[in-house]
Amino acid sequence: MVFIPWRMSYHRGMTSESIILIGVEVGLLKGLESMKWAIESLQRFVEISAVSTVVQCRAFNDKTCLRAVIKATTPQTAEQVIQELISIEYEYDEKLRVIESLRCFLLTYEQQVNLSPGMILPHPQMLDHTSWLYCAWEIFRNYRHPVLEQTLDKLIAKTNMADIIFFGQGKSIISKPSAS
Secondary structure, three states: OOOOOHHHHHHHOOOOOEEEEEEEEEEOOOHHHHHHHHHHHHOOOOEEEEEOOEEEEEOOOOOEEEEEEEEEEEOOOHHHHHHHHHHHHHHHHHOOOOOOOEEEEEEEEOOOOEEEOOEEEOOOHHHHOHHHHHHHHHHOOOOEEOOOOEEHHHHHHOOOOOOOEEEEOHHHHOOOOOOO
16 A cells, blocks of 8 residues: 555645745844745645745834745645644744744635634735735735735735845745655
């Protein structure tokens, strides 16, 4: 009997997959190293199709941070994805004992709109911060915001991009999972 990992099953049409955008924010201290760790951790439950440019910006606590957006597919529900993101943040904080934080946001889940506590979709961070909008636009220009009914292409055209600071290419920090 041959074992087929769950990841392979959805490629064969056994389950549907949803297109999602995940925002990743890390501190500058470990910078790209932390971003790379986060993206490798995400590959446990999503299939990454694109990583945006890594940009430098101000975080919610007014500290300088790095941000990138990942476009991926997953057979999991939005609730399951959020639980996975929480576990990645926890693992980063507890097991790696790093003095800076890692924050992950489920920015979009297909065209789903949800306003329940703990899960707002599309996530307001995507429009509230130019850096998130820019990174999302870069890898998914034709995504149509289900509430505003506009593509990211149209939304970014209305935005002042003066505070976007290029830090690095996203594709340089992605590594393909090893075939096991």
